[in-house]
Amino acid sequence: MTRYQELRQTLNDEIAAGVFEIGGKFPTEFELCERFGVSRHTVREALRALEDNGLLSRQAGSGTTVLARKATALYTQTLDSLAGLFDYATDTVFEKRHEGFVTIRERLAETLGCSIGERWLRFAGLRRLATNGIAICWTEIFVAEPYSAIRSALGDATDPIYELLQRQFDLEISEVEQRISAISMPIEIAQALEAETHAPALLVRRRYFAGSANPFEVTLSIHPGDRYAHTQRLHRDRKRKAPSTG
Amino acid sequence: MTRYQELRQTLNDEIAAGVFEIGGKFPTEFELCERFGVSRHTVREALRALEDNGLLSRQAGSGTTVLARKATALYTQTLDSLAGLFDYATDTVFEKRHEGFVTIRERLAETLGCSIGERWLRFAGLRRLATNGIAICWTEIFVAEPYSAIRSALGDATDPIYELLQRQFDLEISEVEQRISAISMPIEIAQALEAETHAPALLVRRRYFAGSANPFEVTLSIHPGDRYAHTQRLHRDRKRKAPSTG
């Protein structure tokens, strides 16, 4: 590993550990040069990477500000708004209804984008708003067989499964493919969601990749069209601004 | 403007003008140093920016490759796949059916996310695949009144409207909000699209911002559920790879 990558890692860990206050000042480039015995060029390269990850914000004359403890994962859903129906209620709870291995058949192979005959670990259930208990979608989570050992480590279902996979198998998510289509609400799912059968619904499929051409996790979510809209904000610029102190 | 920004601009323009072949080699850092009389550091800073924009790909030992003529706008739809229905046909044609000013009333204010009483310039029509003429969606484009002068400059409808706005009014798009929801196909639109009435459909709304809190353009697209899926690939890393020569 190169020197600026090591430095980047070190600083990353310190930020994650809470050594620096969010919104507070980060050590100056000169201080980091002294502390780690590297040139300013090396420090700047490390800081640039941390800035790209959204952890730091740099400003000539003012210094470097800490923005966050963890990199904002590009691949998590920015549930910015629930179409105004639930005024920015955010936390949801997963209510597991099924769990077990499945062997992929024709229709499922098509929806999942995998091959017939493969075995996947499958979880299925409802996702509800934590505040009022309203069911916003039916969710199916498929985990590739090599990683099915996470089944045991799944007692507390608060964390997203891909985070558990990242920790337990040291997987680095490189890419996420998201496909959104419109379907008729299937009968069984309509019953579980207490929604209208055959009403328009959103089918959101996400496939998570880590280097390989094959995903290690695939999730399906079916949302009633009148309860949910998928909202995303896309920014053009990498650099982010620190909130003004004024 | 700084030197590396000038250089960046110059190289950007040359790439856009087609001076270099897509997939071909870009001048080496040393050559650029000589040609522009700047240090290697300056050249690398400019190249880094162009790489971030997706125009170039750099590889130690191999050199710098040209990936594209124009920056892949983060905010344009990555029409990666049309759900496998139209195997990677990309180019679409807009067939204008309506054009004129509208005053926003209650229902439209809600769908557009703007205020009642505002006046917007509206274009509406079909979008077809260039190859086989199949209609993939009904599109409505709303332009805020201050920018409605682009109406005259709209003879050739090949370019996206936000690009025309960018050029004519020097607007820098800073953010795009995208909302996807599921609706029943409205009767009038079903007829235009030759699709089934009340079948599930995707409603995609995009709002384009340029600094201000209010969008300067809003587009609506209604897609028949069986003809279209919205697909996106989200990468974690900035760097892209050049296709292998083999």
Added chain:
DNA sequence: TCTCATTTGTCCGTATGTATA
């Protein structure tokens, strides 16, 4: 308003490491 010290941004030169053909 102006000056001044601080901090990041830009730019130069040079040397060595590493990936690729």
Added chain:
DNA sequence: ATATACATACGGACAAATGAG
């Protein structure tokens, strides 16, 4: 193995933005 070209790293200098006095 050798040459090429990008990657990393060091050093130094000045510019520009910021905030304090």
